[in-house]
Amino acid sequence: MCLLRDNATYNFIRLLNSSNCDFSxxxxxxxxxxxxxNLDILELNNRKIAEVVQMKDEQSTFFYHEKLGxxxxxxxxxxxxxxxxxxxxxxxxxLIDSGAQKFYRSGSNHIAPTNSIILVNADQIHNGQTAxxxxxxxxxxxxxxxxxxxxxxxxxxIRCGAxxxxxxxxxxxxxxxxLHQLLxxxxxxxxxxxxxxxxxxxxxxxxxxxxxxxxxxLKKLKSKSNLTYAQxxxxxxxxxxxxxxxxxxxxxxxxxxxxxxxxxxxxxTPHAYQxxxxxxxxxxxxxxxxxxxxxxxxxxxxxxxxxxHHFKARLGITPGQYRNLFSSKK
Numbered sequence: 001m002c003l004l005r006d007n008a009t010y011n012f013i014r015l016l017n018s019s020n021c022d023f024s025x026x027x028x029x030x031x032x033x034x035x036x037x038n039l040d041i042l043e044l045n046n047r048k049i050a051e052v053v054q055m056k057d058e059q060s061t062f063f064y065h066e067k068l069g070x071x072x073x074x075x076x077x078x079x080x081x082x083x084x085x086x087x088x089x090x091x092x093x094x095l096i097d098s099g100a101q102k103f104y105r106s107g108s109n110h111i112a113p114t115n116s117i118i119l120v121n122a123d124q125i126h127n128g129q130t131a132x133x134x135x136x137x138x139x140x141x142x143x144x145x146x147x148x149x150x151x152x153x154x155x156x157x158i159r160c161g162a163x164x165x166x167x168x169x170x171x172x173x174x175x176x177x178x179l180h181q182l183l184x185x186x187x188x189x190x191x192x193x194x195x196x197x198x199x200x201x202x203x204x205x206x207x208x209x210x211x212x213x214x215x216x217x218l219k220k221l222k223s224k225s226n227l228t229y230a231q232x233x234x235x236x237x238x239x240x241x242x243x244x245x246x247x248x249x250x251x252x253x254x255x256x257x258x259x260x261x262x263x264x265x266x267x268x269t270p271h272a273y274q275x276x277x278x279x280x281x282x283x284x285x286x287x288x289x290x291x292x293x294x295x296x297x298x299x300x301x302x303x304x305x306x307x308x309h310h311f312k313a314r315l316g317i318t319p320g321q322y323r324n325l326f327s328s329k330k
Contacts, residue, residue: 094140
């Protein structure tokens with residue numbers, strides 16, 4: 001409707017311009033001024049409608065399960081979301097419900113179609129975006145390495161650490177059915193606790209047994225000591241301003257050489273890693289109920305919108321949505 005009126009208005013103006021109307025007449029001048037104002041309003045409304053349509057295509061809900069060791073779960077449908085390269089403190093175990101997702105992991109890109117399982121190891125750099133024009137919908141949980149390590153001790157009698165998933169996209173019919181049931185329980189309020197916990201440990205166990213030949217430390221490569229000092233410094237002072245010269249000096253390299261070596265070793269630039277650590281810190285503060293603007297200041301972001309941009313680019317939800325999840329439990 002708006003577009004039809006918009007076109008009709010433009011056509012009417014062209015008709016007036018081609019006629020012999022006296023545009024210096026006050027009445028005609030006021031009429032045309034009102035007409036142009038109407039055009040501006042219509043154009044603004046059309047932009048707002050487009051924004052609303054795009055927002056409806058992007059839906060995400062975050063869940064937190066304290067009784068499962070603080071397990072975090074995301075249910076989302078994205079069309080335009082483009083996750084920047086990042087990592088999680090926990091594993092990513094996801095199920096594609098519709099569409100397909102393209103993501104980077106382990107040095108190459110992967111496509112996860114509908115009904116496939118996504119596996120990303122803890123602290124592993126990855127990103128994510130749609131692989132289709134209509135986007136993708138998925139559910140994912142993020143168990144911590146400690147939860148796998150504790151379970152491995154029960155299975156083997158010795159603590160052999162958390163597993164390493166060498167497959168980015170995994171297809172196992174039995175596991176897919178169990179994971180689907182588990183994620184249904186984790187994303188609905190009406191679920192039986194015993195049933196949910198049983199499914200959780202069953203899925204975790206089946207994953208570990210499926211990759212039992214690939215047990216090894218998550219951080220397989222021993223970090224070079226000169227880069228380790230810089231990373232430890234970033235960990236300790238992630239919310240403060242840190243100079244490239246300082247980091248390069250700690251690593252006994254030139255700034256240019258340091259940036260290249262750091263990204264090669266860790267998969268992120270020093271600045272991207274700093275942002276990653278700030279997001280981790282922001283999550284902790286938001287859980288404790290600090291308001292978003294205060295968290296942005298405490299974590300070294302320029303302002304609230306800066307935090308919002310980086311938070312959503314990595315987690316798929318806004319800082320406010322994340323904070324509200326925990327404030328509703330108090």
